[in-house]
Amino acid sequence: MYKNDFPFFSNNEFVYLDNAATTQKPSSVIKASSDYYSNYCANTHRSSFGPANIATQKFEDTRKALKEFINAKSNSEIIFTKGVTESINFIAHSYAKKFDTVIISSLEHHSNIVPWHMQNRSLKKGLKVVACDDNLNFDYSHFEELLKKHKNAFVSITHISNAFGKIHDIKRITTLAHKYNALIMIDAAQSLAHASIDIQDINCDFFVMSAHKTFGPTGVGAVYVKETLLKEVDPYQTGGATIQKVTYNESTFLASPYVYEAGTQNIAGVIAFHEALKYLKNLDFQTVRKEEEDLYEYLHQELLNIPGILLYNNTQEAIASKSFNIENIVHDDIGILLDKMKIAVRVGHHCAQPIMDKLGIIGTIRVSLAFYNDKKDIDLFIKALKKAISMLKD
Ligand SMILES: Cc1ncc(COP(=O)(O)O)c(C=O)c1O
Incomplete structure (x- = not known):
């Protein structure tokens, strides 16, 4: 019934199961973007006409x-930023x-790996990776060991894994980080679509979000920075809209958030993102969450019935994304056939090559x-998958 609110579904025959890559947008989001361009297109925070x-x-x-949503x-x-990557x-x-x-x-x-490599960090030089078990569970004792050993550490951890749907207990992780005086950033790219967030309760220091994974427009994201830390965060890009006063000799800057939002922003996108938040707020979160959990379990059980299925985690502390392979079949081949049968899933490494390496695979099929x-x-997906497998095994 929700699909009626999303034009993609009336304009496409595709079964869309690639929501971790990007979500579909409700009509209200699309309309808000077009309203801006059609009716009141002007730059923000500069001119003062209507x-x-x-x-x-x-x-x-x-x-x-x-702010209220989280x-x-x-x-x-x-x-505001372009998305989680920029954040x-x-x-x-x-x-x-x-x-x-x-x-x-x-x-x-x-x-959440490459930006650290750009600081010249590697496993041997200042980047440390918390281990996980066979069900991809976060190893809290290893985390504590790392925090004890590295006194001057910054923690940056994903909330929900895009590749495997694994949910990290970010409140527990934050509490542990703070116990050792480490500050923590949460990659919440996948979070707002699947979890209700109370940032003051989680108490993390930085929290990075993506609109396009939250039923909003592409090219919009945001960073939450705890108020007490704002003075310690340097401007990122600088230029128009960030300054209080500029002379040929020096610049003085505005306070947050403006100091961090250099140049003309994605105005239509930010405005339309509001509609996505409103849409989510109007859903009955408990019901939607229960439906998602049930559907996730149903998907898992259906996959278990497929001969030769290779799964990498169960449904405990996981939501939304499910990665798998089929014995002796290349994941790309399945992806090509599913596309022909109008099933949209992603095949590949899902921008998570290190964990794929650790599992001894090069990629998965991800629903x-x-x-x-x-x-x-x-x-429909399971039917198409069975057909693809039978074609590839013949
Ligand atoms: C966990 C995670 N982090 C970061 C990103 C990058 O997000 P964005 O597309 O907003 O830059 C993604 C996108 O797939 C993601 O799933």
Whole structure:
């Protein structure tokens, strides 16, 4: 029934199971973007005529809505970016350079690995990886060992793994990090679509979000920075809109968030993101979450019935994404055949090559769910998968 709100589904025959890559957008989001361009297209925070004032007000309304959505304390803690990748690069560049060690989990997306490599960190030089067990569970005692050993560490951990759907207990991880005086950033790219977030309860220091994975537009993301840390975060990019006063000799900067939002922003995208947040807020979260859990379990059970299935984790502490392989079949071949049968899944390493290496594989077939998926989608996918397997085994 939710699918009626998302034009993609009436314009496509595809069964869409690639939500970890990007989610579909409700009509309200698409309309808000087009309304901006059609009716009040003007730059924000600069001019003071009518349409410019409307654009600025609506842009700031999104900031307030996101602040409320995650229960942050103040609007100044919410800084808009292009997405999680830019958010992590921002914090890595403008804050986390000063730490000797960065601790990540085994399940990180490349966006939470490569920015650290750009600081010349490797396993031998300041990057440490928390181990996980055979069900991809985070190893808390190894984490504690690393925190004890590395006194000047910054922790950067994903909340929900895009490749395997594994959920990290970010409150427990944050509490442990703080016990050893380490600050922590959470990669929440996959979070807002599947979890309800109370940032003050989690108490992490940085929290990075992505609109396009949250039923909003592409090219928009945000960083939450705990208020008490804002003064310690350097400007990332600088230029127009970040400054208080510029002379030929020096520049002085505005306070957060403006100091961190250089140049013209993705105004339409930020404004439209507000509609995605409103849409999510209007859902009955408990019901939607239960439906997603049931569907995830159903998918898992159906996959277990496929001969030669290779799964990498069960459904405990996991949601939305399920990765698998079929014995003696190349994942890419399955992907090609599923596309022909109008099933949209992703095949490959899912920007998580290190964990693929650790598992001794080069990639998987990944099904990733959102609240609008239903049993019929899974049944069509399983039918197509069985057909693809029989074609490839013959
Ligand atoms: C866990 C995780 N981190 C980071 C990213 C990058 O996010 P963005 O596309 O917003 O840059 C993704 C996208 O797949 C992701 O799933």
